[in-house]
Amino acid sequence: MASTASRLxxxxxxDANEEPNQVLLPIRGYAKEPLLSLEEAVKPVYxxxxxxxxxxxxxxxxxxxxxxxxxTNESAAIHLYTMQWExxxxxxxxxxxxxxxSERREPLRPWxxxxxxxxxxxxxLPSLKSTVWRxxxxxxxxxxxxxxxxxxxSSCTESLEIMEQFVGKSGxxxxxxxxxxNGKDIRAHSFYKKEHEILLLPGTYFRVISKWSPAKDLYIxxxxxxxxxxxxxxxxxxxxTLNTPVSTPSPPTTDTSNIEDLQKSSTISMxx
Numbered sequence: 292m293a294s295t296a297s298r299l300x301x302x303x304x305x306d307a308n309e310e311p312n313q314v315l316l317p318i319r320g321y322a323k324e325p326l327l328s329l330e331e332a333v334k335p336v337y338x339x340x341x342x343x344x345x346x347x348x349x350x351x352x353x354x355x356x357x358x359x360x361x362x363t364n365e366s367a368a369i370h371l372y373t374m375q376w377e378x379x380x381x382x383x384x385x386x387x388x389x390x391x392x393s394e395r396r397e398p399l400r401p402w403x404x405x406x407x408x409x410x411x412x413x414x415x416l417p418s419l420k421s422t423v424w425r426x427x428x429x430x431x432x433x434x435x436x437x438x439x440x441x442x443x444x445s446s447c448t449e450s451l452e453i454m455e456q457f458v459g460k461s462g463x464x465x466x467x468x469x470x471x472x473n474g475k476d477i478r479a480h481s482f483y484k485k486e487h488e489i490l491l492l493p494g495t496y497f498r499v500i501s502k503w504s505p506a507k508d509l510y511i512x513x514x515x516x517x518x519x520x521x522x523x524x525x526x527x528x529x530x531x532t533l534n535t536p537v538s539t540p541s542p543p544t545t546d547t548s549n550i551e552d553l554q555k556s557s558t559i560s561m562x563x
Contacts, residue, residue: 301379301457301486302379302380302385303373303375303384304425304426304446304447304448304454304457305426305427305428305457305458306388307426307427307431307445307465307467308427308428308429308431309388309392309443310392310439310440310441310443311442312434314440315392315393315394315396315440315442315523316396317494317521317522317524317525318391318396318399318406318493318494318523318524320399320400320403320525321399321402321403321404321407321410321525321527322525322527322528324403324404324407325404325407326407326408326411327364327404327407327408328364329347329350329351329364329367329368329371329408330351331404332364332368332404332405332407332408333347333371333405334404335401335402335403335404335405336386336401336402336405339386339401340376340383340386341376341381342376346374346376346383347367347371349374350368350371350374350482351363351364351367353370353482354366354367354370354480357480358479358480359416359417359479359480360415361412361415361416361480364408365408365411366479366480368405368408368409368412369412369480370480370481370482371383372387372409372444373477373481373482373483373488375482375483384444384446387402387443387444388443388444389443390402391442391443391444391493392443406527407527410492410524410526410527411527411528412480413490413492414526414527414528416476416477418473418474419471419473419474419475419476419489420472420474421449421470421471421474421489422449422468422469422471423447423469423489424447424448424449424450424451424454424467424468424469425445425446425447425454425466425467425469426454426457426458426465426466426467427458427464427467428458428459428462428463428464428465429463429464429465430463430465431510431512432465432502432504432510432512435499435502435512436499437498437499438496438497438498439496439497439499439514440494440519440523441494441497442523444490444491444493445490445491445495446488446489446490447469447471447488447489447490447491448486448487449489453486453487461508463508463510464509464510465510465511465512466509466510466512467511468511468513468514469491469497469514469515469516470500470513470514470515470516471489471491471516472516473491473492473495473516474489474490474491475489475490475491476488476489477489477490491516492524493523493524494519494523494524495516496517496518496519496520496523497515497516497517498515498517499512500514500515
């Protein structure tokens with residue numbers, strides 16, 4: 292497993308720059324797969340991932356006392372997604388998201404059984420209506436105009452301080468301030484529970500509310516999740532809803548002054 296130092300650069304929270312700037316074909320076909328154990332669900336991708344047996348065994352052992360009415364296998368599917376291989380570039384989440392973001396849908400077929408299991412688990416979790424954060428190194432402001440779709444699973448956090456640990460205090464960086472309505476709080480099922488991870492599902496559709504730069508090299512893009520004009524992600528079972536939304540006490544952050552207040556209460560540097 293990765294060291295504590297390398298964990299501060301968790302690429303799962305920093306890969307929004309890998310999202311394609313185009314509309315892809317919907318993600319569908321996986322829902323017809325049977326609901327299997329985690330061990331069986333990952334067999335079609337076994338050759339793609341090193342030491343998968345160890346990772347699956349760890350996920351299953353850590354998920355014996357699952358919550359949210361999930362089965363052990365459903366909870367373990369989420370747990371496995373959050374685990375980081377020694378080389379993050381070959382982690383399950385890296386390979387899966389790269390495939391979800393591809394213009395070609397055929398390479399996604401080996402992932403169908405795992406998608407059926409993890410998306411069944413995520414659909415069973417309550418939907419979270421809250422403000423969450425995501426970041427990336429570099430300035431993505433020019434790529435976000437009226438609307439945008441994220442095709443991979445998108446790791447976010449409710450904690451601005453945690454996002455600072457990932458994105459850093461210097462250099463060119465972009466923070467996404469996101470009003471989500473279908474976020475999935477996976478802390479109880481994550482390998483890294485202190486990350487306060489909120490997961491957005493593939494095919495999440497956003498309206499771009501505003502963009503600004505409160506300091507040199509720091510760019511903020513305010514996104515609001517809204518119902519997509521058409522389904523970009525097939526649901527894993529008959530229901531087309533994501534479970535009943537639940538709200539958190541914190542209101543959405545929508546302007547520069549609120550961002551600056553959050554800056555004062557955290558350790559994020561507004562200086563280059």
